[in-house]
Amino acid sequence: MASLAIQRVKREFKEVVTSSEAENSQIKLEMVAENLKHLQGEIKGPPDTPFEGATFILDILIPDSYPFNPPKVKFATKIWHPNISSATGAICLDILKDQWAAAMTLRTVLLSIQALLASAEPDDPQDAVVAKQYKETPEIYHMTAKFWAEFFAGGNPSSYSADLRQKVKSLCDMGIQSLDAVRALSHYNWDATTAVESIFS
Amino acid sequence: MGYELGRFEEAVDEELLCAICRMVLESPVQFRQCEHAFCDLCISEWLRHKNVCPIDRNLVIPTDLIPTPRILRNLLGKLSISCNNRELGCIERMPLESLHTHLDMCNFNPTRQVQCEDGCGCLIEVRHLSKHSCLSTLGSMVRERDENILKLSSQLKELKQVVSDQHHEILLVKEIVRNLRISSISAGLTTEAETDSVRERVKWLSSLSRARISRWGGMISTPDSVLQAMVKRALIDSGCPVELATQLISNSHERRWPPGLSMLETRQSNRHRYEEFVPKRIPTKQAIVLMACENEHMGEAMMRDPGFVIIFAHGVD
Numbered sequence: 001m002a003s004l005a006i007q008r009v010k011r012e013f014k015e016v017v018t019s020s021e022a023e024n025s026q027i028k029l030e031m032v033a034e035n036l037k038h039l040q041g042e043i044k045g046p047p048d049t050p051f052e053g054a055t056f057i058l059d060i061l062i063p064d065s066y067p068f069n070p071p072k073v074k075f076a077t078k079i080w081h082p083n084i085s086s087a088t089g090a091i092c093l094d095i096l097k098d099q100w101a102a103a104m105t106l107r108t109v110l111l112s113i114q115a116l117l118a119s120a121e122p123d124d125p126q127d128a129v130v131a132k133q134y135k136e137t138p139e140i141y142h143m144t145a146k147f148w149a150e151f152f153a154g155g156n157p158s159s160y161s162a163d164l165r166q167k168v169k170s171l172c173d174m175g176i177q178s179l180d181a182v183r184a185l186s187h188y189n190w191d192a193t194t195a196v197e198s199i200f201s
Numbered sequence: 202m203g204y205e206l207g208r209f210e211e212a213v214d215e216e217l218l219c220a221i222c223r224m225v226l227e228s229p230v231q232f233r234q235c236e237h238a239f240c241d242l243c244i245s246e247w248l249r250h251k252n253v254c255p256i257d258r259n260l261v262i263p264t265d266l267i268p269t270p271r272i273l274r275n276l277l278g279k280l281s282i283s284c285n286n287r288e289l290g291c292i293e294r295m296p297l298e299s300l301h302t303h304l305d306m307c308n309f310n311p312t313r314q315v316q317c318e319d320g321c322g323c324l325i326e327v328r329h330l331s332k333h334s335c336l337s338t339l340g341s342m343v344r345e346r347d348e349n350i351l352k353l354s355s356q357l358k359e360l361k362q363v364v365s366d367q368h369h370e371i372l373l374v375k376e377i378v379r380n381l382r383i384s385s386i387s388a389g390l391t392t393e394a395e396t397d398s399v400r401e402r403v404k405w406l407s408s409l410s411r412a413r414i415s416r417w418g419g420m421i422s423t424p425d426s427v428l429q430a431m432v433k434r435a436l437i438d439s440g441c442p443v444e445l446a447t448q449l450i451s452n453s454h455e456r457r458w459p460p461g462l463s464m465l466e467t468r469q470s471n472r473h474r475y476e477e478f479v480p481k482r483i484p485t486k487q488a489i490v491l492m493a494c495e496n497e498h499m500g501e502a503m504m505r506d507p508g509f510v511i512i513f514a515h516g517v518d
């Protein structure tokens with residue numbers, strides 16, 4: 001790893017750990033196996049969003065050419081959001097691509113991703129299914145995003161979460177894995193029949 | 202890439218940090234438009250990736266980079282920094298502006314060069330001093346030079362060959378031109394036989410080596426026929442065509458020398474021009490041949506066609 005990348009990551013690691021956001025446990029950064037190339041970030045779901053109360057783990061890879069190229073970041077925690085792939089966790093965020101600038105840091109990256117959770121950009125989607133739901137049936141999107149946050153990321157339970165859990169359980173009883181069940185139900189706006197058909201077809 | 206923050210005693214103002222390496226600015230430059238400053242190396246590397254300012258993302262080009270203001274450089278220069286060789290034991294601190302002066306003489310600088318005092322006198326990096334042996338250093342120096350000499354002498358040999366080849370060709374061309382001139386005057390065309398004789402003449406001429414005359418005063422202006430016959434023999438032995446040898450020997454007496462040499466008085470007044478001649482040594486004899494084709498620059502007063510011979514009592518090397 002280039003020495004500049006090492007120097008920078010060391011300093012940014014410190015910067016995140018001592019930041020006021022870390023103090024309020026909004027963001028967190030940890031090393032994976034004492035290796036400055038591979039880090040694990042953590043962000044809290046912002047208030048007044050479906051993600052409130054949930055904690056999302058981010059997988060961060062530092063390229064040798066850092067900070068001349070951006071870090072490679074994706075969600076390790078499952079999330080339902082138009083700009084994040086519900087399958088792979090890939091993030092569609094300009095600063096992680098062509099809008100990267102060398103003065104940005106891991107702290108600003110974590111905060112930008114947190115801000116993305118509060119303001120989705122459905123016209124520049126990473127996950128077309130989620131984006132379509134976001135635009136056409138915003139209430140179902142809200143409900144689904146909140147359920148995913150609760151189911152996968154320790155978010156606060158909602159009034160309808162018991163109902164949705166029941167639907168997931170009914171699919172699981174048919175021998176379907178719970179992750180596949182949640183995905184299929186979310187994809188088909190919680191219509192259990194269509195979801196089951198899609199899995200067995 | 203900047204200087205590590207840990208090397209500074211006091212907290213460094215954010216303004217003096219490079220936004221790319223996040224360290225204290227080293228050889229800083231800034232953008233004309235936004236005045237954002239970066240280390241020279243850091244920003245050049247960034248501009249290889251993107252043509253925007255790394256802080257505000259405004260479009261820039263490398264020529265927008267200008268030196269930072271003196272005040273910024275002064276502020277940086279005054280910062281107290283520890284030596285690069287701190288981990289090797291140097292405890293010195295100095296203002297950043299005199300860091301380089303210090304490094305050149307820092308006793309802990311592993312790449313500092315010192316002169317060997319054990320005999321060879323070579324400049325050696327301190328880190329290599331413990332393994333240094335004068336004998337092997339000198340030995341490898343000698344080997345290096347030997348290789349160099351070998352290389353140079355083979356180059357010299359090649360060049361000498363090139364020069365001699367070219368000289369030969371020039372002579373050939375000159376003789377052919379002269380012959381053409383003569384034969385066109387006599388209204389005849391150059392025959393193949395004539396060209397062959399030119400070739401033979403040039404071959405002979407270029408086999409002769411240049412003569413060095415140490416004493417022009419040793420020339421015999423009125424040689425007798427015995428002496429002339431001996432020199433003619435030597436000419437023919439050296440490969441000179443018989444017909445040419447006869448012509449040249451007939452031109453070996455002052456009577457048949459060019460006007461500038463034909464009398465004691467004219468010789469005295471032309472003495473200063475002797476060194477301009479291209480004289481060829483007639484092997485085994487204290488005698489030289491001056492061929493017109495090699496001495497056209499001397500002019501008619503000092504040259505006779507096709508050439509002439511000067512026999513010496515001594516003084517030809």
Ligand SMILES: [Zn+2]
Pocket residue numbers: 232235236237254255256257258259
């Ligand atoms: Zn700028």
Ligand SMILES: [Zn+2]
Pocket residue numbers: 202203219220221222223224226227239240243
């Ligand atoms: Zn820098």
Ligand SMILES: [Zn+2]
Pocket residue numbers: 284285286291292293303304307308309310
């Ligand atoms: Zn020192």
Ligand SMILES: [Zn+2]
Pocket residue numbers: 317318319320321322323333334335336338
């Ligand atoms: Zn020595």
